[in-house]
Amino acid sequence: xxxxxxxxxxxxxxxxxxxxxxxxxxxxxxxxxxxxxxxxxxxxxxxxxxxxxxxxxxxxxxxxxxxxxxxxxxxxxxxxxxxxxxxxxxxxxxxxxxxxxxxxxxxxxxxxxxxxxxxxxxxxxxxxxxxxxxxxxxxxxxxxxxxxxxxxxxxxxxxxxxxxxxxxxxxxxxxxxxxxxxxxxxxxxxxxxxxxxxxxxxxxxxxxxxxxxxxxxxxxxxxxxxxxxxxxxxxxxxxxxxxxxxxxxxxxxxxxxxxxxxxxxxxxxxxxxxxxxxxxxxxxxxxxxxxxxxxxxxxxxxxxxxxxxxxxxxxxxxxxxxxxxxxxxxxxxxxxxxxxxxxxxxxxxxxxxxxxxxxxxxxxxxxxxxxxxxxxxxxxxxxxxxxxxxxxxxxxxxxxxxxxxxxxxxxxxxxxxxxxxxxxxxx
Amino acid sequence: xxxxxxxxxxxxxxxxxxxxxxxxxxxxxxxxxxxxxxxxxxxxxxxxxxxxxxxxxxxxxxxxxxxxxxxxxxxxxxxxxxxxxxxxxxxxxxxxxxxxxxxxxxxxxxxxxxxxxxxxxxxxxxxxxxxxxxxxxxxxxxxxxxxxxxxxxxxxxxxxxxxxxxxxxxxxxxxxxxxxxxxxxxxxxxxxxxxxxxxxxxxxxxxxxxxxxxxxxxxxxxxxxxxxxxxxxxxxxxxxxxxxxxxxxxxxxxxxxxxxxxxxxxxxxxxxxxxxxxxxxxxxxxxxxxxxxxxxxxxxxxxxxxxxxxxxxxxxxxxxxxxxxxxxxxxxxxxxxxxxxxxxxxxxxxxxxxxxxxx
Numbered sequence: 001x002x003x004x005x006x007x008x009x010x011x012x013x014x015x016x017x018x019x020x021x022x023x024x025x026x027x028x029x030x031x032x033x034x035x036x037x038x039x040x041x042x043x044x045x046x047x048x049x050x051x052x053x054x055x056x057x058x059x060x061x062x063x064x065x066x067x068x069x070x071x072x073x074x075x076x077x078x079x080x081x082x083x084x085x086x087x088x089x090x091x092x093x094x095x096x097x098x099x100x101x102x103x104x105x106x107x108x109x110x111x112x113x114x115x116x117x118x119x120x121x122x123x124x125x126x127x128x129x130x131x132x133x134x135x136x137x138x139x140x141x142x143x144x145x146x147x148x149x150x151x152x153x154x155x156x157x158x159x160x161x162x163x164x165x166x167x168x169x170x171x172x173x174x175x176x177x178x179x180x181x182x183x184x185x186x187x188x189x190x191x192x193x194x195x196x197x198x199x200x201x202x203x204x205x206x207x208x209x210x211x212x213x214x215x216x217x218x219x220x221x222x223x224x225x226x227x228x229x230x231x232x233x234x235x236x237x238x239x240x241x242x243x244x245x246x247x248x249x250x251x252x253x254x255x256x257x258x259x260x261x262x263x264x265x266x267x268x269x270x271x272x273x274x275x276x277x278x279x280x281x282x283x284x285x286x287x288x289x290x291x292x293x294x295x296x297x298x299x300x301x302x303x304x305x306x307x308x309x310x311x312x313x314x315x316x317x318x319x320x321x322x323x324x325x326x327x328x329x330x331x332x333x334x335x336x337x338x339x340x341x342x343x344x345x346x347x348x349x350x351x352x353x354x355x356x357x358x359x360x361x362x363x364x365x366x367x368x369x370x371x372x373x374x375x376x377x378x379x380x381x382x383x384x385x386x387x388x389x390x391x392x393x394x395x396x397x398x399x400x401x402x403x404x405x406x407x408x409x410x411x412x413x414x415x416x417x418x419x420x421x422x423x424x425x426x427x
Numbered sequence: 428x429x430x431x432x433x434x435x436x437x438x439x440x441x442x443x444x445x446x447x448x449x450x451x452x453x454x455x456x457x458x459x460x461x462x463x464x465x466x467x468x469x470x471x472x473x474x475x476x477x478x479x480x481x482x483x484x485x486x487x488x489x490x491x492x493x494x495x496x497x498x499x500x501x502x503x504x505x506x507x508x509x510x511x512x513x514x515x516x517x518x519x520x521x522x523x524x525x526x527x528x529x530x531x532x533x534x535x536x537x538x539x540x541x542x543x544x545x546x547x548x549x550x551x552x553x554x555x556x557x558x559x560x561x562x563x564x565x566x567x568x569x570x571x572x573x574x575x576x577x578x579x580x581x582x583x584x585x586x587x588x589x590x591x592x593x594x595x596x597x598x599x600x601x602x603x604x605x606x607x608x609x610x611x612x613x614x615x616x617x618x619x620x621x622x623x624x625x626x627x628x629x630x631x632x633x634x635x636x637x638x639x640x641x642x643x644x645x646x647x648x649x650x651x652x653x654x655x656x657x658x659x660x661x662x663x664x665x666x667x668x669x670x671x672x673x674x675x676x677x678x679x680x681x682x683x684x685x686x687x688x689x690x691x692x693x694x695x696x697x698x699x700x701x702x703x704x705x706x707x708x709x710x711x712x713x714x715x716x717x718x719x720x721x722x723x724x725x726x727x728x729x730x731x732x733x734x735x736x737x738x739x740x741x742x743x744x745x746x747x748x749x750x751x752x753x754x755x756x757x758x759x760x761x762x763x764x765x766x767x768x769x770x771x772x773x774x775x776x777x778x779x780x781x782x783x784x785x786x
Contacts, residue, residue, distance in 0.1 A: 014717040018572055021579030024541055026571045029493035036495075048561075055560035055569065056716040059682040063564045064675060071434045080562060096562060102445035105514040109501040111448060112512075116494040125494045129514045132557065132605045139491070139562055151435050159440045170442070171516060176458040177449060178473050178481065178523075185458060187445055195441035202439060218697035222516050225702050226608045226695050233697075262739050268699050292698040296740060299462025318604045320669055321642045323771050324704050363640065 009034070010050030010088075014057065033125040041124045044140065047088035048124070054084060068095050068143055070150045073202040076160025077146055093142045094124070098135035098161035099153055100194075103172050103187040105130065114156055122149035133211065134171035134222075135161040159198075165363075166204035167353070168211045170194050175216035175234075180299040181291065182216035183234025183308040184336035190214045192342050193349050200353065207360035210353060217304070218291040224316070224327070229366045230352060231313040231327045232334075232345070238305035239284040240294070246301035251278040263293050309335040314352065315367025325367040328375065330382075332389035348382075355381050385415060450511035450523040452481045468588045469544035470530055483521050484508075484533050486542040487553050487578070487585060490518040491561065491571055499540055507533040517553040517595075519546045545586035551594040551730070552585065554578060557605045565672050566600035567615035567685040568714050573598050573722065577613075580723050581730065591737035591746065594730065597693075601679075602667050608693030610743040611729055612705045613722055615714075616688035620664040621677035625656040632657070632674035640669050687712040689725050692744025703744050709761050725761075732758045751785030 018027045030052075034045040051062055068079040078096040085092030101107075115136070119127055124140025131137045136158075141149055150160065161169030170193070173179070175186035193212055200206060213224035216234040224231030251259045256278065264272045271286040272293060280301075294302045312334050313327025334348075335341045352366070359381070360369045370378045379386060388394075414424050446454055456475035463473040471483040489496070500520060504512050507529065508522040515521065520542075522533055534544050546552040554577060557563065559570030577596070584590060597609035604614055628634070634657055638646050645663035649656055657677065659670075668679035679685075689712065693705030708729065712721045729743075736758060737746035747755045756763045769777045 015572075017717045018575050021575070022541075022543060022582040023487065023575055023578035024489040024496070024543075025575060026489040026491045027575075029489060029491065029496050032495045033493045052560055052569075056572070059568075059685065059714055059716065060680060061560045061563060061566040063562065065564045070437065072437045078562075080564065094562070100442050101514075102443040102448055104445045104449075105516075106445040106448040106450075106453075107512055107514075108448045109504050109510045109512070112497055112501050116497050120494055126491060127494070127497060128491045129488070129518060129520075130516075132555065132607065134516075147435075150437070154437055154440075157440060157443055159437070159443070173516070174513065176460075177445075177453040178460060178483070180460040180462055180473075182458065182460075191442045191444065198439045198441045201441075202437075220695045220697060220702070223607060223695040225697075226693075226704075258739075266699050266740055288697075290697045290699055292740070295698055298464065299460075303461075318607070319667070320603060321640065323642075323773070324608075326702060326704070362636070 009046055010053060012049050012053040015049065015053050030126065036125070039120065039125070041120070041140070043090040044094070044124055044142075045091070045126075047091040048094065048140065051082060051084055051088045051091060054087075063094070068146055070147050070160070073160055075163040075166050075202060075204045077150075078163060079143075091124075091140070094139070095141045095143065095146055097123075097138040097141060097146065097149060097153070098131065098133075098163060098169060099138060099158050100161045100169050101130060101134060101136050103190040104174055104177055105134075105171075106177070111156070115153070118149060118152040118156070122152065131169075132227075133161065133169045135169045160202065162201040162204075162209070164204040165206045165208045166202075166210070167194070167197050167200035167206065168209050169201075170212045170214065171222040172214035173216050173221040175214075179216060181219065181234075181294060181304060183236055183304055184216065184232075184310050185342075186214045186216050186234075188342055189232055189310075189336065189345060192346055196346050197349070197353060206353070206357055208363050208365055210356060210366065212349065218289055219295065225313055226316050226318070226324075226326060228316050228327065229314065229356075230349060231316055232310045233313065234304075234308065234336075235289045235311050235333065236305040236308045237333050238307040240282060240287065240289075240305050241303040242280055242282060243301055243303075244279045247280045247297065248278045250297045250301050263296050266292055268292070307335075308337065309333050309341070312348070315365070315370050317365045317367050321363070322368050322371065325365075325371070327367070328370065329390050330379075330384065332387055351382060385411075448511065450481065450509065452479055452525055453511075453523065455479070456481075465548050465588070466527075466530075468550060468586060469534070469547055471547060472527075480525075480527075482524050482527055482530050484524070484530060484537065484544060485515070485519050485521050485546050486537045486544050487546060488518055488520050488542065489571070489575070490553070490556070500542075503533070503536045503540065507536045515546070515552075517546070517555050519553050543582060543586050545588075548588035549590040549592050549594075550585055550588045551581045551590060551596065554596045554598055555606055555609070556598045557600050559600045563600055564675075565603075565668070565679075567617065567668075567680050568600050568687065568719075569716060570598055570600050570606075572717055573613065573719050576718050576723055577726060580727060584730070584734075590734055592740050592742045594733075594743065595694075596726070601671075602669075603672075608695060608703075608705050610691065610693065610705075610733075611726055612690040612693060613726065614688055614690065616686050616710050617666040617668050617679050617684065618686050618711065619679075619681060619684035620659050620661045620666055621668075621670055621679045622681070623651075623657065623659065624676040624678070625651040625654055627676035628656040628674065629654060631676055634674075637670050637674040637677070640673055642667060642669060646670060682714075685714050686710065687714055687719070687722055689722070689729070691729060692742075692747055694742050694744050696742075698742075699740070700742075700745055700748070706744075707767055708759070710766060728759050728761075753785045
């Protein structure tokens with residue numbers, strides 16, 4: 001670096017303090033880009049560091065939004081224009097491209113290196129793996145370079161993610177690729193659902209955002225229940241598999257008291273009992289597939305059953321505007337094994353998004369729509385029958401009109417009879 | 428006049444197929460894994476039904492990575508692993524190898540380059556966080572800087588598995604809370620109503636949309652100094668900042684009024700108890716870069732009260748559920764105030780409607 005360059009560097013005394021300590025430092029990374037003399041992005045990163053230092057001093061952010069997009073798409077680029085661009089001109093445009101990762105976030109080194117090359121050519125050299133919706137965030141691009149950067153990434157087989165009132169980028173856990181608890185093919189569900197509705201992602205036209213997330217079991221490693229409008233969480237319907245030798249080995253390893261205190265007594269529905277010979281009894285009708293005993297005792301002792309699928313929960317979101325909502329258990333068991341099952345999942349997703357598009361108010365998430373119209377009306381629109389797994393307990397309020405209760409009860413018994421394979425008079 | 432340049436239409440390819448990038452053993456045993464164990468913190472050992480085995484080494488990253496860091500990780504993956512990596516939802520990187528003999532050299536290579544090995548089992552994993560001053564248009568604080576300080580402080584808890592259960596921490600730079608729910612959540616909490624630049628409101632903001640955005644109906648159209656603008660009923664305003672993104676002239680941030688709050692007991696896993704939202708512990712912590720020491724001290728107190736007192740497999744919220752909130756506030760030394768009493772829709776369901784009392 002020449003003396004002139006060194007002089008033009010913004011001092012960053014506050015950020016400099018974030019370079020020590022055992023955790024990898026993002027500041028050191030930003031400086032590596034600034035100091036890569038000759039790189040087109042070096043001045044941009046110098047000014048970015050200057051603006052960030054300015055934010056640290058003033059305790060204020062200096063970015064504003066705007067409109068930047070690529071040909072054919074309305075969303076996927078997060079525009080950032082600096083409010084202090086006169087002082088930091090090289091980073092006055094610092095847009096982000098949200099790019100969808102491969103399902104399960106698998107990469108090989110070739111593709112990562114190609115991404116680095118593209119982002120050195122057109123962007124800042126700063127990439128986040130990943131944003132909270134799961135996007136690879138290519139951060140720091142001038143307005144002029146957004147299109148060629150996208151073209152290069154798109155040629156590599158990557159596509160923009162969602163932003164604004166649109167279908168958003170989705171996430172799926174590692175699942176089938178490396179987890180014995182996985183109850184359905186997460187990659188398949190993730191790709192078949194999202195790739196069916198790319199128009200809703202790329203050309204934002206929904207009332208507000210709509211998010212899908214795919215977790216292979218109740219541990220919900222991608223946090224679907226809090227964060228997704230449509231959460232697909234793996235489960236099974238038959239009995240869990242117990243390998244009694246594995247159970248005995250576990251008890252022998254940790255001790256009987258520990259096994260009782262940490263596994264048996266922590267079962268939320270008291271479905272477990274340790275026998276005198278250190279084998280395990282499971283009351284599968286009481287078990288709610290919470291995953292605790294499987295997590296703690298491990299796959300050598302316990303495994304999910306064979307009749308697998310997912311629980312679908314709808315309406316999760318954070319505070320804006322009515323307050324936090326968690327997904328409601330809308331479909332306790334959705335079989336996910338055959339081609340037809342996965343097609344059924346796509347069809348359900350379509351009906352749900354069409355309902356959302358037609359009925360939600362502007363800036364309303366589907367969980368808020370359900371609260372506004374009531375779950376019974378939503379179920380009717382979705383053609384889903386009420387199920388006691390949808391509630392913690394039946395209603396406690398008597399303020400409801402029940403003159404058709406007997407007809408509704410009749411439908412329930414007919415449904416049950418059909419499920420049991422019996423003839424139904426109404427047919 | 429020359430013709431316009433040809434516009435390239437996008438290939439709407441959507442979610443990429445992961446199989447071309449996936450480690451061959453993961454591909455081969457896809458959907459057919461039998462069990463796993465953890466030979467040491469930061470290392471997973473999975474065994475497929477076929478009997479084939481794969482080892483995973485997990486390392487922490489700074490998430491916002493420069494290309495040199497990414498290439499360094501690629502070099503390590505090519506030289507000491509098998510060229511395939513993946514990222515966890517909490518921005519940890521995982522290297523997969525087919526033989527146990529490769530594990531230690533891989534750990535050594537990552538450690539030599541400063542990447543901490545851990546984040547598995549009952550550890551404190553990487554903090555899920557947001558963009559902050561680096562890139563967001565509405566942030567009250569920074570994200571990466573807060574996280575860097577906290578992860579430095581909790582480094583030992585990332586590389587060991589000594590917590591009662593896993594600990595998931597999140598940070599968010601505004602009350603939209605993109606960081607999400609966590610065992611411990613550090614979130615911006617505004618303390619003053621927006622300061623309105625009446626010269627700009629009519630030019631910049633779609634006023635009815637801003638009025639509609641307010642959760643407590645505190646915003647109304649008004650004529651201020653002869654200009655159409657918006658005014659806020661400051662008695663009603665809950666200082667949430669919801670009006671600020673659609674109307675930047677309603678500045679919610681202030682160098683002294685943007686504060687941080689710490690929340691505990693959020694949990695998305697269904698293991699044992701049903702999933703829960705996080706609950707308020709302390710508000711009004713100063714937004715104090717570059718080290719945010721007051722926040723670090725609060726997190727440290729909560730984390731170690733949990734570590735020292737919880738039973739194995741209790742998540743932070745489940746531990747508090749057992750010992751009760753009075754004991755939690757006593758053990759951590761924080762004040763319980765009227766602001767801990769919920770006043771929002773559904774607040775009544777958060778009250779103790781029983782004679783159950785913790786003494």
